[in-house]
Amino acid sequence: MLNYQQFLFQLKNYWAERGCVIQEPHDVEVGAGTMCPETFLRVLGPKPHRVAYVQPSRRPADGRYAENPNRLYKHQQLQVILKPSPDDIIEQYLGSLEAIGIDLRKHDLKLEEDNWESPTLGAWGIGWQVMLDGLEITQFTYFQQCGGVDLEVVPVELTYGLERLAAFLQGVESVYQIEWAPGFSYSDVRRADELQFSVYNFEMADIGTLWQLLDLHEKECQRLLAAWPKYPDKQRFPLLAAYDQVLKCSHVFNLLDSRGAISVTERVGVIGRVRKLAVGVAQAWVQQQQEPAA
């Protein structure tokens, strides 16, 4: 039986063998691997791209003080982007499951309709949730639009839910029982993280400070976007830095949400603010890709 890190090694290795750059996680808080620049920005424009990375994904409202066996404030996703999507992508994906020791002739695998959409990112795609013996293990999406831009080349995004897949492989009832490495359980590695951030996100995060942070990050991003049109050397322009500010805004928004601090009218408004920034960066990024290198 594979422990958690062996299982990650196998998956990464599998996709490395298929031409993916194996990236490390993005170091800004995100709610999903899709939000990382490696996905959000790289799917734009005509350049082919192949990347795989494990992304810890923070969803403050999903925290359960480490008491729920299946729900986590911060879960881990393996994010695989293949652009353009190969014709045999489903076969390749099934191969990845076999690579981690799942004999698909002995299990029940179904692709059930599930189209993905993120209003905050102005992004959507068509696809499935992959069900293995009744367990949703992967979100499989053909991207169609990102940052409000129709994609020229259609990428496929595979998002593996790592904890649930590992619990399935190891036959344990709780993600905290997953063996991470010999002598270390998931609980040993992450329990304190789950507990303390649940306390912070639900009880102690200062609402006034969060609102200020939201404004500050938004202003910084707006300032950069305003400077973009007149900036002479487009290749030097820090759009990636501007995009990090979008991610900060999104995370602060999620924190405010988990603190119950966002009222009815504010909610839609804040999503709109973040979306505007995301779309602004995406459009500038497309232009930047088209500029000839200096």
Place this chain on the structure above:
Amino acid sequence: MSLPFLLEIGVEEIPDWMIRPALEHLRQSFAKMLAEHRLGGEVAWVDATPRRLVLRAEDLLPRQADAEEMVSGPPKSAGAGAAAGFAKKMNARVEDLGGTQTAKGEYYCYLRKQPGRAAGELLSESLPGLILGIPWPKTMYWTSKAGARFIRPIRWIVALLAGEVVPFEAAGVRSSNVSSGHRRLGAAHIPVTVEHYQDQLGANYVMVRAEERRKRIENCLAGSRIKPDPGLMDTLVYLTEYPTPIFGGFDPSYLSLPEEVLVTVMRHHQKYFSLLDDTGKLAPRFVAVTNTDGDPEGLIRAGNERVLRARFNDARFFWDTDQHKKLADRVEDLAHVTWQAKVGSYKEKTDRVVALVKELGGSADAQHAALLAKCDLTAEMVKEFTELQGIVGGLYARAQGEPEEVALAIYDHYKPESMDDEIPRTEAGRLVSLADKLDTLRGCFGVGMIPSGSRDPFALRRAAQGVVRILVEGGLSLPVSRLLGEDAQLREFFLDRVKYYFKDVRGFLYDEVNAVLAAGHDDLPDAAQRLAAVQAVRPTENFEPLAASFKRIRNILEQAEFRGGPFDEALVEAGPEAELVRQSSAVRAGLGDGYRENLEAIASLRPQVDRFFDKVLVNAPDTRVRANRLAMLHNLLAEFSSIADFSEIVTSKES
């Protein structure tokens, strides 16, 4: 000689619910194409699995019959140059041209012969457009932004006319004779023939025919007491290529959770059938339909049981957590739950609905139910299982000691959710449901969120339909105009739903519905009674002729632009006119409470009305007499049109 034809479109997994409409379209468009190309033949069957749409046709002609067409050319008077040009265009010699005599003179003409084209050639040309023309609720592109759109990527196409591949390309895929089996149990590449297609796929664990998959599932379930669920069965039939049901179980201690919650988890989230015990109660067992040939090692069963256990644990956790805060203590929290961004929060909605229930005469229990109805939206259970909204509220209310009347009203207040669904069981439930839906309609129309065409994102048609059904079937004689308010668009929208209900749901004839609603539609149970009376009396001999006369009266009044005036009995002429006046007062005096009897009495006026029109000239030379007759007819029409406006009835002579 006639040829069989096979088309298989290999697609990545198609959403189950979209398959049957797509097949029906494929069948029709293929049959239409055969007819247009004069290829004879017919579609033998269409069928599908998640990964393939299949069409099988029989008896195609190998080629079209030759065709002849007479083409007219220039007039002979136009000269040799024109004749040569025409001949060249026809690809013929001038001496082969014929002549035809028309009213305008003699013209050249040419009998053009078109040799019939081969079926394979025509199919090659037609099939790409036919395949890509299948309509889907939501499509994607995958080859490039400007590339083909389909429900999911097309990965292979089999097109065989008897033994030959029909060559073409669609969405970048070339047709061939190579199909593909079950993703893991079959071969990836299977050369197939028209004759043995089904067997060849069957050997690779693909049951092409949906009915065979259904039978296989049913056979495996025979002898078990399954909670019947035709919708789920359809889903599973189109979600599998080789279905094999497996039985699993769960710890009986979970049966302490409400059945609604357990069934929702099993059905909606896991697509399992529930099993019942001998007494008809839920048993701690389930059936999962797998896309495999079996589970000899029990791995699939163990996996599904584990998932279900986690789901049930969640549900139990939600139930326990939710009980820490009673529904009544959650009302203020609704201020943080958006109902409609443009309209406001659920707290504001709740306040309005409570007021409306009170205004409609709701009991204290009904008002209390309205106050608590939306509180379950803040419960963890409903956040997880949104389809249980209302039901969870009702269950919590009962668990928290609210009166049963309150619990039932909350439980039912989203009903009826479809035409097949029941209306709420209790008076309180009906009032809460009614007030909630009316508030939704008023609120959305108030900010311009009005359904148009097939776009109805807030399900306002369903809400309005629910209001109609509760009023009619619940016998609630509440004034519709007051319920809807002043919004003209909302009133028109609602009237459409009333008509739809009476015509399409209840099956009344459209003119009867128009006639009855024209006489008033503020009290819907009353309108329903009037409709039943009209329907009952309509076949009697006097009814339709009288309706025709009423229409005549209306036309006369309209032509005269008569808007009413004094009636003077002294001006009435003896004979048919006096008889009509006398008889109509007699009928009027005899009218009672029964619509049917009243209609029969009114219909009995027919001989007098007929005689009047036979013998009496309405447009009398004496203007005073004329005005008096118009006034008499006007009164007659007005007095006898309170049940139905007969002039709306389409009589058999007209239709």
